Structure formats: structure tokens, C-alpha cells
Amino acid sequence: MNAATFNSHYPIGTPVLAYPGARREDIPSAEQLITRTRSKAETLGGHTDVVWVDGHGSCIALSHIDPVTEEQWEQARIDLAATTAARRAALLDAIRTYPNGGWKPERAASAMQQAGFDSASTRTAKADLEALAADGHLTPVTEMVIRHYDLTGAAS
Numbered sequence: 001m002n003a004a005t006f007n008s009h010y011p012i013g014t015p016v017l018a019y020p021g022a023r024r025e026d027i028p029s030a031e032q033l034i035t036r037t038r039s040k041a042e043t044l045g046g047h048t049d050v051v052w053v054d055g056h057g058s059c060i061a062l063s064h065i066d067p068v069t070e071e072q073w074e075q076a077r078i079d080l081a082a083t084t085a086a087r088r089a090a091l092l093d094a095i096r097t098y099p100n101g102g103w104k105p106e107r108a109a110s111a112m113q114q115a116g117f118d119s120a121s122t123r124t125a126k127a128d129l130e131a132l133a134a135d136g137h138l139t140p141v142t143e144m145v146i147r148h149y150d151l152t153g154a155a156s
Helices: 003-009 070-097 105-114 122-134
Strands: 015-018 033-036 042-044 048-051 065-067
Touching: 003 048, 015 070, 033 070, 070 105, 070 122, 105 122
Parallel strands: none
Antiparallel strands: 015 033, 015 065, 042 048
């Protein structure tokens, strides 16, 4: 669909499912945004039709936008909340199984994928670890390595 056709069917504020990087049918771990359009669609660079959406800083190609009804949009939000809760519960179970594991986002993503959440990415895992810490389930540990250098020879 081109920008003119999109604009004739969908006003600013239309509920959409947006896929900023790739669609989930291409990459299962691709990010999905449940959001609304915040601009009219336009042609970028003379060849790519794009639109801007709430909650995302750059434009998204119309080929990565699925307009939905209000009911579908609300159901997607409910489904996301349920999936997020289940994924975080599975992660917390994995952490309780191996409590001294140094749970970094990469390890958490791997644990969630092993638990059947195939679309869990490192970015998702980081957000889940932060949410579990905010809820009081985890204590964040900051590892810091400080390296310093001194002048060599007679320099002062």
C-alpha cells in the first residue's frame, strides 16, 4: 500500500501493530509495537512509504504496519500483558533454579527461549530483568572494571 492509499483509509491516530525492524513472520524475535499512528504516511527518499507511530522515534515502512480495529488493538494489549507475565514468571523460575548464575540479559534471553518463548530477545530479557528488580524479586548487581594508566619513563 502506498502513502496516498494509506492516508485515504487511515487517519492519524489509527490503531496499528507495528514492526520497526522486521516482521515476525521473517524473524520471530522481531519487536512488535501495539500503538497508534502519529503522522500521515509519506514517501521517504522518493521510494519508501513510511509512517511515524507513538512510542517509536523513527519512521516505520508501511510494509511493517498492520492497521487494526480498536477491539483487535485492545486484545493485542491484553495478550501482550499475559505473555509478558508468563515470560517473567518463567524467567524468575529459571533464576530460582540457578540463583548464583550472574543473570545478564543474554543468559536470561537464552533461558526464556529454552522455556518456549522463542521471540525473547536480549532487549526483552533486559526489560524483564529490570521489571523483576523493580518488583523486588531481584537485586541488581553492578560489575565495574576501572582501568587507569600512569605515565611511563621520566614524564611527570
